Amino acid sequence: MLYLAQVCKNDFLEQYQLRLLARQETEYLWSIISEETFILLGKVNTLSEKMLVLVKLSPTGEIEKIEDATTWVLSLVQTYLKTGITPEFLQQEAEQAEQWRQSLTLQNQDLARRTLELEARREQIQSLEESLKPDLNYGQQDNS
Template structure:
C-alpha cells in the first residue's frame, strides 16, 4: 500500500520518523489522516531531510519496501487537477449532470427489474394454482 509521509524528528528523541499524512485507497483515492491521529514509524536512513514529503510503499508485513521523493508526484497532481482550466465550475456541473443522469437510469432499471420480478411471481403463482387444479380429481 502506498502512503504519503513526512520525515520528522521524534519529539522525545533525535531519531527521524516517517509520519503518515495520507494513504492510497484501493479505488485510487487518498485518505488523509487527521492531524492528531497520524501513524508513524522509525526511519533510520538519512537520504531525505527532515520535513521532506516522500511516497512510501509498505509490504504485507507493514515494513518499508520503498521510499521516494514525492516532489514529482505532487507536481503531477497539481498539473492534472489544479492548473487553471482543468477543473472549472462548468466541468463540475457537467459531471454532476452525468451523475444525475446515471442515477435516474439506475432508478428506472431498478424499477423495471422489480416490476418484472412481480410479474414472474404472479405467473408462478398462477402456474402453481393451475397445477393444483389439474392434479385434483
C-alpha cells in the first residue's frame, strides 16, 4: 500500500523514522492518517529531516520502496490547483451532481407511475373487449 510520509529524526534512538501522513485508498482517493504512526528507518543518510516521501509498504508493514514526493506533489499542484479546483469548487460540483441525481430519481418515479397507469388502462381495455365479444358474436348470429 502507498503512503505519503514525512521523514523525522528520532533523537532518542538517533535514527530516522517516517511519520505516515496519508494512505492511498484508490487511484484518486487518499485518506488522512489522524493518529501518529511512525516507521523506523534506521541510520539512513540519503533522506533529510522534514522531507516528504512516498513509501510503499508490504501487507506485513515492511518498506518495499521509498521515493521523494516532490515530483508527485508538483504534479498535484499542476493538475488540480493550477486549474482552480478548490474544495469549494468540488463541493459545488458534488451538490450539483446530487441535484441531478434527485431530479433523475423523480423523473424515473414519474415514468414508473405512468407505465403502471398505462398497464392498468391496457388491462381495462382488454377486459372491455372481452366483455364485448359475446355481444359481437350474438349480433353476428342475428344477421345469418
